[in-house]
Amino acid sequence: MKILVLIGNVPDTTTKIKFNADQTGIDTAGVQWIINPWDEFALTRAMELKEAYAGAISSVVVANVGSSQTEPTLRKALAVGADKAIRIDAEAKDAFFVATQLAQIAGEYELILAGIEASDYNGSAVGGMLAELLDRSSVSAVTGLDLKDDKLLVTREIDGGNQHLLCTTPLLAIVQKGIAKEVRIPAMRGIMMARTKPLEVIAPVESSYATSIQKLELPPTKAACKMVAEDNVKELVRLLKEEAKVL
Amino acid sequence: MSILIYTENWDGKFKKVSFELASYAAALAEQTGKQAIAVSLGEVENSELEKLGQYGIGKIVTAQDKRFATLDNKAITKAIAAAAKQVQAEVIILSHDNLGKAIAPRLAIRCNAGLVTAVTGLPESLNPFIVHKNVFTGKAIAHIKIEKEVKVLTLAYNSFGLNEKHSSVEITSFDPDLTDSDFSMEVLDTTKVTGKVLLNEADIVVSGGRGMKSADNWYLIEELAEELGAATACSRPVSDEGWRPHDEHVGQTGKIISPNLYFAFGISGAIQHLGGVSSSKVIVAVNKDPEAPIFEAADYGITGDALKVLPELIQAVKDTKNQ
Ligand SMILES: Cc1cc2nc3c(=O)[nH]c(=O)nc-3n(C[C@H](O)[C@H](O)[C@H](O)COP(=O)(O)OP(=O)(O)OC[C@H]3O[C@@H](n4cnc5c(N)ncnc54)[C@H](O)[C@@H]3O)c2cc1C
């Protein structure tokens, strides 16, 4: 089985957001880029599976749709242990565009892992779109993934509980936290090896956008926090009841 | 042309989010002069379906097939797409929960539609069609234009609220035209969270962080939650430590919630935590460090020891109830 892990390239989660001149994107000056947190979990789990089932899993490949600026992120994924990286050379402006690009390379992988969302535009879109484009089954909110004979044992969160499923391949699993305990950090050896691993660059196919960002703005600023003394908890309850009207 | 919502059921009952979706669709229908229609999949009794009429839904199309209970993403997508075609849906809306997030992108491809997830209000413009949502995990708001004729949206929790608007409902069944091969997954077992208020749906959430010191102190969080009819939540290190289950963790990598009232006990207010809770209507923080960043996001605060404040707060809430 070959596993494909989709890798989003996003600003570090502590980044202060500044907008570009026309306010349709962010000012990328000084931004630290990271592997989208959920994709990092997915990659970690893929590596764990490959180690546990060396006979059954032949390779773990990572793919990203992005400009050459995303290559350090892909190199990091290689350093974590992926065998090969593929970059589709186009700016990732919209989930539909990204999914149609990925569809050209993803079909041959029996198992595709995507994250539940990218921490930039919080789309929760690419994984599901790709599954539909490939006409294959998908499971979402996956918190556990294992091999069982020639099938996949999947744990997923549903709205109000959890489920264990037995799924056949090909499958696209959309993962969330819980899928791996702790993410892997590249070791020195991994970083050295990553330099010699293949990073293939592919030209994009003709596609279009389904959405476009008209404007970004900052959320409204909050009024100052009203402080209540520690020994006056009753007053807090009164304020919540009478002023905020939420009790 | 119509506005179509997908109303999920849980053992034949709708959840609050379905009524919020209905309220949203009714308002959008009014704005656009179209009809608000719901699609329901699986076994739901008419008396339950009719409840959607209290929130302005005029028509329901249903496929009473019990195979939908496996929540197979591909099959559900096909079925909603078939319903959308039948009622000529122009806007299709799902809730931004686990199932909605799983289905909406598939549906967008199937219906050749444009998708925006987790929208936080009615469109600000219909032509062009522009909606807004939080991006960068609450650090910015994006106004997004959908370029396609058909639109698929998911609605962020508690961002619209409930609006009663009585309407008589016409219930018809439709044939989603599915075969057994459309249902490919085998459900081994399902564990349900019972007797607890669901985190995503709760009006009030009581949450604790590392400042709660140990899992043994959580009875205080649970007792306050119980008094208030609230759900419980926690910060990420708390679930990492195993003090609380993973599905209670809120924040950037956990659940994103927007209750009317969020209590943060012993939570520092890291940016990744705030990403999951900053759209709560009112935030109350109790932290012994007056400089903790949580106070910048909070509306009301107490500088103090959570373990001392909690018992008093529980008592104060009890007292106001008895008044
Ligand atoms: C990629 C990434 C993603 C992340 N995602 C999330 C996420 O989704 N959710 C999340 O929560 N975190 C997330 N984090 C972690 C986040 O950065 C913080 O480390 C975390 O939120 C801190 O949790 P805390 O506030 O419980 O603990 P701490 O930061 O340790 O804060 C404890 C607080 O309790 C106070 N305190 C101590 N004792 C008491 C007492 N007796 N009474 C009252 N107050 C007391 C202290 O003053 C302090 O402010 C993420 C981090 C990264 C890098």
Ligand SMILES: Nc1ncnc2c1ncn2[C@@H]1O[C@H](COP(=O)(O)O)[C@@H](O)[C@H]1O
């Ligand atoms: N540009 C991209 N290249 C490769 N995969 C992506 C890209 N953008 C998003 N993804 C994948 O899709 C998931 C959901 O992203 P999104 O739909 O943008 O929220 C991410 O967790 C990634 O796994």
